[in-house]
């Protein structure tokens with residue numbers, strides 16, 4: 001069995017155990033997307049059919065233990081349960097971008113169009129979207145950490161999060177790496193911020209998280 005097959009078996013078993021405990025919806029399915037061994041892992045929700053989202057994943061250049069995969073799958077489950085937090089910003093961003101492209105086309109065709117208003121709107125929507133997406137990431141982290149504490153007796157979920165979020169450096173093209181890193185840092189707080197927030201809000205909470 002290859003390393004990826006072993007990881008695939010593990011993530012499927014972790015999902016089944018979360019479903020058996022009724023923490024993750026029995027409807028949830030996983031999809032192993034094409035591996036890119038030089039790249040970072042990827043975990044994300046795909047809204048294939050309304051009500052039946054899929055968590056698409058690849059392990060990339062990282063190997064995960066059972067606890068890390070549990071943290072990650074719980075994090076994605078919270079994204080599914082709070083879909084509007086990321087769906088609305090994304091829809092608004094796409095709509096405003098399309099509107100700007102349309103205005104630029106009209107301008108190129110010689111029409112009198114106010115581009116400045118569209119640019120300002122896009123800037124405002126982008127800033128709002130980034131704030132909303134980062135907030136959604138923190139909420140997913142905290143939800144996942146609280147479940148680890150209450151359902152699995154993990155006293156310091158921040159240690160599990162640190163393992164789950166520590167990935168080796170990517171190898172390959174510098175430009176692609178820089179773009180992916182920029183996108184990630186715009187939409188996600190840093191690993192250090194995420195782990196520290198879990199330590200403060202969940203590890204240190206005597207009520208059980």
Ligand SMILES: [Zn+2]
Pocket residue numbers: 075079137140
């Ligand atoms: Zn996330």
